[in-house]
Amino acid sequence: MSTNLDPGAVGAPRPRIEGPLKVTGVARYAADVPMPDLAHGWLVTAPISRGRIRDIDASTALGMPGVLGVLDHRNAPRLNPRAGNYFGPDGSMQLLQDDVIPYAGRPVALAVAETPEQARAAAAALRVTYDVEPHDLDFSLEHPAARPASTAFGPEADTGDVDAELSASAVVVDERYRTPEESHSALEPHAATVWWDGGQVYAVDANQGAFSVAEVLAALWSIDRERVHIRAEHVGGGFGGKGACGPQVILGSMASARFGRPVRVVLTRAQVFEATASRPPTDQLVRIGADADGRLRAIHHRPAYALSPLAEYIEWCTEQAKILYSASAIRTQLTAVPLDILPPASMRGPGATPGSFALESAIDEVAERLDIDPLELRLRNQPTVGPVSGLPFSSRRLVSCLREGARRFGWATRDRRPRGRREGPLLIGTGMATTSFGAGVFPSTASITAEADGTFTVSVGASDIGTGARTVLTAVAADALGVGTELVRIRIGDSDLGMAWGAGGSRGTTSWSFAITEAARKLRENLGDPARPVTATVDTTTMIDYRPGRERQTYSAVFAEVTVDPSTGEVRVRRLLGMFAVGRVINPLLARSQVIGGMIMGLSMALHEENVRDPRTGRQTNGDFAGYHVAAHADVPDVEADFVPDYEPQDPSGFNGLGEIGTAGTAAAIANAVWHATGTRQRILPIRLDRVL
Template sequence: MNTSVIGRSLRRVDGPRKVTGSARYAADFNQPDQAYAVIVGATAGLGRVTGIDISPVEEMPGVVAVLTHHNAERLPYLPHKAGIDPAVGERLHVLQDDTVRFYGQPVAVVVADTLDDAERAAAALRISYEAKPPIVDPTGPDTQRIVPEAAARPGARTLADRSRGDADAAVANAPVKVDARYGMARENHNPMEPHATIAAWDGDRLTLWSKSQYLVNEQAEIAAIFGLPTENVRVICPFIGGAFGTSLRTWPHVTLAALAARHVGRPVKLVLTRKQMFFTTGHRPHTLQRIAIGATMDGQLTGLVHQGAGETSRYEQFMEALTSVTDFMYSCSNLRTEYRLIPLDTGTPNHMRGPGEASGVFALECAMDELSYELGIDPIELRRRNEPELDEAENRPFSSRSLMPCYDLAAERFGWSRRSPEPRSMRDGRLLIGMGAASASYPAFHAPASARVRLLADGTVEVEAAASDMGPGTYTSMTQVAAEFLGVPPERVRFRLGQTDYPPTPSHGGSWTMASVGSAIRAACIAVQEEAARLAIADQHSPVFGASAGDVEWNEGRLHRRGDASRGQPYGDIAASAGRPIEAEGSAQRDPEVASRYSMHSFGAVFAEVAVDPDVGTIRVRRIVGAYGIGRVVNPLLARSQCTGGMIGGMGMALMERTALDPRDGRPVNAHMADYLMPVNLDIPEMEAHFVEEDDPHVNPLGVKGLGEIALVGTAPAIANAIFHATGKRVRNLPIRIEDVLSV
């Protein structure tokens, strides 16, 4: 085996296609005789549709059809739930009734010969409503908190209630304590590529060119909605222009594109506008949290309470791991977590990079920082004093845990020793300088996956899996895995993804693609080697003819008798002798016995430096340094790129991103790039990402852990803690704005 491929900073193999424009995204697959669809969203936040006059619109130039709940096909909406879907509730049945559940809900679709004609007709459509005032503010007096039904079930990733010891009494009796409430605003995904679907029917068979992070689920979901056999639906998505979780679920626009295409008997293209992406494609939920910590004078935690609540829609119960990290992050014999949902008249939230962990860790790590100041103990030292020997929630060892080595490495690179501990004690001219730190963690997930490997006579290798690539470099990293285990140069590997015709894989989210799909490719490589060896042994012209399977071995892509590499046979020659490509599939999943023995997580430490102008309240992030324990690093270049993206997302969470809803109707008032603020190039500071050496043979055969989520998880609290150090003012609600620090 060529062991030099994994661990190399190989440049993206799909890079040339992207920079030359030959990479095709969902909206690029235009079809002959294609029509265009535009969604009309409800302008009432709650109620029902009382009238739609489609006659004048139908007569407008180029209009082919107007679909509403009056004339849309009645769809079976057969039961279907994947792991990404809320376990409780029912997805939106689009254009099936007159009920309006939230602002922007699709209530009509206009189909026309051109996009201009469709947009003009959609703007002209007049709809009347019987409207009611929606409840959209989770802090309002009319809200209620409910126990998530799925979180009350045994084995749930997030439990509604969990405890050990008597946390409330321990906090109450502690000599030093912190009891604070934290909030995080609703955020919306805003990737470069908008949601898009092109739908084309051929009889009862449907092809979707659709932006999706979970192709096999989109195939199964649309099949269930239309009552089709799963094999009658094909989904194609070779490239994704960013997603961050927004394309994990199959949202109503996909159904509407397919519905419209069947209605008009032509392929239909439907692309959401930026504004529409604030309505029906999910969002990070607004969360409210309370952290209470008690400690001894020397910094030993005696009690910890974490209560959290997040918004959900009224028709589904969206859950995320808001309180899960608190259960195991630090050693504490008395601990209680509580997780609740707040049903609102909005669309269902969705997973957004670092879902749950990013929000929950913000509150936990800010509270730990507050405690460090109460105690007069360095924030890193406080964490060191409470480093657990095992996962105290599960009472089992960690498969690997490198939190303190991450702190050691990142602190050295950051220059933490130069920090003056007192708030407002560091300046650069008149600017207040602050330094903050925070821990990060995310589960080392692994899901069943499959892959196919094909050896060709010209010596090249084809690898196929129904995965996605929204930007982390999946094409490249999977190429490296195949090259590693086949012992061939990466240039001879052609990795293909993005079609449901390929072997099934889990969603491209949750930081489990490399662990899951990479392990499946490894298994497929081993399987195809076994098949190639079988054919060579039976071939009288092969140098290994007549040998037993145990007497042959592979070395740098050549099969030879064990101990004699002088006469080897490469893959291409074996395929040529067989007169056909040699193909095999492989699958991989985590051994449940191993999973039951260990607690498996990635860990990291993030440091941030900020400069605050005391006169005008502007906050500038100057530096971010992170160190992460993620097992084996397949491609350091791609891994650092992932960290950079996560840090930038964390900056947005800390300082900018906030979706504001009009309380009168639930309308997102900043559903555009002018007022929904995100970091741009001029905001990006100096950033460093480092990886500690970590050997974890338990998580999967590759020894890898996910990275995409954890790089965001600790960034926002590190920035918030730095702002406190700079100003002496603790801001507990995100995003932190100018007005929050103007009084300093």
């Protein structure tokens, strides 16, 4: 029996539409599409972090069987140097344009051959020599090149007098927290199958937004966007690592232009680590002052992150300090440190994930010093309006998450003193954390056709990176049209379907659903017309109000129980529970799947993940799944996740955002639980054995 209280398809727990295609191998990914006359490209990457290419000797490679040629900076097609994205020109995409090596892993050549094996052999036979220059990967907040980060995502907070409030505080926590460089580690490596035809470029590519990739590729080639056709029908995970126009499609388009054949470029796992993107390391100072009764007087959050001089980037660690708590003074200072590092990109709750690790650890430390329950401390400091903006909140169901999570977890019986629970040799601890993540909507287009047979075809340039976007959008369209889902056919993952936001920033579903809902409304007005097919197309660009009117966020409360073996330092997560407020839930089955995945990523961040670089070369020494540990099945307990009833009033359907909120907050909950078990604070991630002992 269904317990679904929504009258329509939205709210019903339906499995992924394309699930059978995936498990039977029918679904084609970017490296799977059959293509006649296909050639294969293999990347060669720089083993140094800074310098210049002295020479590339391709003589051996060019004589090898099946080799069509080698592309490098001397013979590659020229790209438009002004091509970029949101922040302006992006040098990370200017591949094979000059002899400069700006980071280890920079592609320096592409060997092209009849088979992948021949291309790999040719790549291995290239002799590349370098003039090595000293590199700088010495990341810290005090780095001499540290500078204020871009405020393009919003101004810094500077309310009240932080120093005066800290002086007047009964307790002050003033601590430093660090998170390492991390990699996205999507299961499907970056891959593209690319071909040119009649001055137009076509690609099946692994990305998180086909339209934006098409826009960037068009800019790189200085051709009209209409001449670029990107398909990304099935994508094996992204987490931000496939948000950009990736090296696979840039190099594939260059090789295809050069050799006049379709070219497939598939990155190896090691190349995904070294040549795509990572989450930058962070080094964060947090100062919090509170009265003896737990009222917060001051929050000062000063995080630094690393970036590459090739491209501007914001790891927005400071957003939660402006949202989560009321305090008389709140100050944020986000700092960027340019280094000779792989250009970073958004990863799994960008900013919020490392930022809330620091903030929510520090809040736990305040509770410890005041001897107040950390859940109670949070409840005492809930703001009624945006603590910095002064704007009213849109739906803010954080207290419901806290109370319901605490009830289900059994928090009330917790003895808050550390190191008080043992089971045999193991120390047991529990901890919790909260977080928020910004939500909203971006312009998209959608078309709906009422077909002659009574069915409906919905076209939207959405992207399904494994989340179930197809399935939820089918439900949204069915309800908007007032028909059953069996009458709705959905087309996504194609730049020819029109302008659309990508699968990112937890804003895909709201953005696409808004366009679909408006297109359905328009179509229904025309349905009196007996002539079929009838199509309605909507572009939401002018329908979106960007004036800040309300604080619009999603929220979570995460609770963790850990065991710590004091003789080995091993931490195991025994229970993990998350309560989430994400607006109206479209599909509880898929929503739960997403936040559980996010929480496991947070667990993985807390205990395992870390890019390790050799200081001599700057190369990552653990850039594969043997060396870069992600949580495996044996690391993951039974994860519980659920949603509090919520409805976002700024969205016509009550939707808000889902995805990143699953990850952010989890690492702090686990670190706080490790403190409770051991009495020792873990301010550096990951919580490795040697840091526990």
